[in-house]
Amino acid sequence: MIKVRHLKKVFRTPGGDELTVLRDINCDIEKGEVVSIIGPSGTGKSTLLRCLNRLEEPTSGVIEVDGTDILDRRTDISLIRRRMGMVFQNFNLFEHLTILDNLTLCPMTLLGKSREEAEKRGMELLGMVGLHDKAGCLPGELSGGQKQRAAIARCLAMEPEIILFDEPTSALDPTMVSEVLAVIRHLANQGMTMCIVSHEMQFVRDVSTRILFLNEGIVYEEGTPEQIFENPQKPVTRAFINRIRTVESILENRHFDLYGLFGKIHTFCGKYGLGTKVSDKVEHITEEMLCGIMPFCGPVKLTIEYSEKTSGLTLTFRQENATTTILDNTDEDSLSLMMVRGMSTSVTEPETGTVCVEI
């Protein structure tokens, strides 16, 4: 239904610099699919979605909707937009109209429906999203969740073939997220074609038929929810899915600043709510590893990874210029190694010179 080839979008900042948000996007959306776009913030997920109905003008590339090139100047984009609904992060209900008038304005203006017809269908749709009683209210009188449901109903009033959701729950209080997601789930069950940009990972996993992981301006990885969530192929995808947080430090020689490093560890642990106990443990392991085990035949790179999803902590010590394995050459009775083993669940050396400690 929608075919995107070599899509590129460059933003010009006020300073005159160029910022390439989308480098080379290729993807297809077929009828009946629910395609979700996920990825780190700032990777152009919303930009991609907004390019699909040309709210954002792509720099180059091809977007075809049912075989029509929508970037062609001769294409009447309004006609295409009528068939593509869009739900915005900030709802964007028409503030000067009642909820029902929000739903009837476009069908009456663009589809030639009579007021009775449009209002009848409008009330049906409001009933469907659970806002039958709010038809006569102004948008300002509704809660965020109700506004977003009304906005979805407004989209549906145009009988679209596909709906684009641009972070539909990002502007909502946590308590209102589920009511909106329930409506979108309902639409998915009815077989509506949808393209969703969202940060609600569990929801995306449940509702999607296919997931696009966007990173560095391209479709970095693509697959079914199982493939992406259970078995991501690329490290960046894995880090994103497991919500892995990292901190890195390079220690040039034996005379590094230990207390500076402790400070860094403490801050990192505090930021993700790990508590002093964990933070002390990490500091101890780090001290023993660096002062007792690592040979320092060159700089040592320390990486601490914390997965918010599994709550697993991994410390990786990578010795540059290592010629021999480290653990094999350390005395098993060495006090440092015993302490490290005692405090961790596993100590391994997956490749020569790199020691992984998991807690």
Added chain:
Amino acid sequence: MRRWCFIMIAAMLWLVSCTGRKAHDLSGVNGVEDLKGYSVAVAMGSSYDLMLSEIAGVDVIRLGVGELLVAVEKGRADFCIIDQFQARMLNLESRGLEIKFNNILKGTACAGFRKEDSLLCSQFNAYLGGIRNSGVYDRWLDEWKSASDSMADASLLVHRHEKQPGSRALHVGITITYPYLFLKENNLTGIEVDMFNRFCEAAGYAVDYEIYDFSALIPALNSGKIDVILSHMRRTEERAKQVLFSDAYIEGGGAAVCRSGDGMSSGERAGIRERLKDSFNNNLIVEQRWKLMADGLWVTVRISVLSILAAVMAGVLLCRLRMSRRRMVSLPAGIVIDLLRGIPLLVILMLMFYVIFASSRITGTWVAVMSFGLYYGAYFSEVFRTGMESVERGQWEAGLALGLGKFQTFRKVVLPQALNRIIPVLKGEVIALIKMTSVVGYVAVVDLTKASDIIRARTLDAFFPLILVSVIYILLSWLTGLGLKVLERQLTPKRRDL
């Protein structure tokens, strides 16, 4: 903080008290030379003004013709100089005033022509010479001089002449100066008008009188707005450089008027009620002067309505250009807006009338409408722009994403919301515009304010015309505000009961 407030208030009171004048002993004053040390009110730009400016030590207060007597009455000036003929015809005693001495700058009034229009000037001179020789002139002047202030037949004295088809129309610039040129029962009359009518008939011209401020007459003549100055103007060297003067047609001089010696102040003369009644009669009823006010009001309303329409159109256009994404368009629009807002409105009006449209025959009314349209268009455009920008981008996007075209989105989504925010701000600007139309008198339009000026120049009474004009302006502003409020209420979004 409080101490500073005290100091400020004290300073203000001191300044106010300084502007009040001490009573002077006026008995020794018998001529122009004796005016040193006194304050003298004169009409701005008049020959008395020029004369007194050259005498050191005289405190010259330059005012409009209508304010001169009032200034003396209220003690703001010791003397004022007005035409002695006029002074004699006014009932000065009833206002506690008297003529101190006469024949100031005794001279003669001439008609003024453009330098290159010497043919017309010599025609006029020939006519004057003719009636002087035949004695018609003396008889005619006597008739006028014997007429009293309340002369019922003043308008009958004026020679009316029918316009002959195909004849050249002379545009004559006049300043209302009783009893030479004034309005009675809303008709222009007076000695000079009478004389000039007779001349035009004899020479076969049609005639068209336009009312100007005295100081605007010479610029108007030189820019071609008028062909003749007929305004009791004296010949001076300075003026003769720019104007071709005819032979003198009337002799006269100024009278110095001061408060009469018995020191009756205006407050003691009559009760406030009587004075109000007198003022009302004098300024509105006598000679049907209310008709002049009514005509003036109509002109004010017409100019206001047309100017508001023009300003809205100019505002929309400027706003559209200003909001253009192309810098080649938005930058010049921004500069034009800044320029228009940077020049005082009165200066724009004068520029349009005396410079840009100097040689065209376009009337002052249309020049005023154009000036107001441009000036307030610049202000309106910024109001429109803020209104448009206050509507979130999301509203545009929502409309477009649903498939509405750009104009449909503007018309159905953005405009209703923008208007709702524009109208309350615009209200103040519109009312300011209505009040600002009071300056159109400078381009020979007789609006409400000018009408009251004319009446004041005739009755030399400030109180009633000014109060009445204020009340009318307040009513106009109030009605406009009310109308816009109703519109605002119409545009406020309302919930529906379903």
